[in-house]
Amino acid sequence: DTAVSQTPKYLVTQMGNDKSIKCEQNLGHDTMYWYKQDSKKFLKIMFSYNNKELIINETVPNRFSPKSPDKAHLNLHINSLELGDSAVYFCASSPGDRDSPLHFGNGTRLTVT
Amino acid sequence: AQSVTQLGSHVSVSEGALVLLRCNYSSSVPPYLFWYVQYPNQGLQLLLKYTSAATLVKGINGFEAEFKKSETSFHLTKPSAHMSDAAEYFCAVSDRGNTDKLIFGTGTRLQVFP
Numbered sequence: 001d002t003a004v005s006q007t008p009k010y011l012v013t014q015m016g017n018d019k020s021i022k023c024e025q026n027l028g029h030d031t032m033y034w035y036k037q038d039s040k041k042f043l044k045i046m047f048s049y050n051n052k053e054l055i056i057n058e059t060v061p062n063r064f065s066p067k068s069p070d071k072a073h074l075n076l077h078i079n080s081l082e083l084g085d086s087a088v089y090f091c092a093s094s095p096g097d098r099d100s101p102l103h104f105g106n107g108t109r110l111t112v113t
Numbered sequence: 114a115q116s117v118t119q120l121g122s123h124v125s126v127s128e129g130a131l132v133l134l135r136c137n138y139s140s141s142v143p144p145y146l147f148w149y150v151q152y153p154n155q156g157l158q159l160l161l162k163y164t165s166a167a168t169l170v171k172g173i174n175g176f177e178a179e180f181k182k183s184e185t186s187f188h189l190t191k192p193s194a195h196m197s198d199a200a201e202y203f204c205a206v207s208d209r210g211n212t213d214k215l216i217f218g219t220g221t222r223l224q225v226f227p
Binding site for chain 2 (some may be wrong): 048090092099104
């Protein structure tokens, strides 16, 4: 009955590998997001999808590719992982209204060695 | 461009003391403002939000924040800290005139001592 769920919770991989993080929300929201939180806790938006359509792409390297098969899912695929990609990645969803809060998943801690 | 600044990356208080976490915003249009809390190894949870109704906003867990346009501030307060309040707190601004993305501050870690 988790509202926004991400898998996996932890991901440890080597440089150069390709990995995916999955996100699902059962809140019926139209908009989903990926945020990156670095080691200093700074949160920055990466992507936003509204009803499967990309609406925000914040100068993220094209090694990162979001995919939204339906409005309840937003996955993040990362190619050729680099050390600097190590961070916590949060999925979030909202109804899409500008005054509506975001509902966050518990995060995926990615460690690239 | 919208932005928020949180003064003080760390705040320490004794249990029972007043909690004050500072947030100043910059926005060319009246903003929507939010406070989120992040407990260790968890995602962010909404504490409260300001959307131009009342300037004093009450949130969960006894927190409240006051929107002061003249000071461009949205400070978070709680009269009496509890040990369970220890967490990371983020102020965020949403641009009313643009897409619905949230811009987060750099966060303030609140420590509560017995």
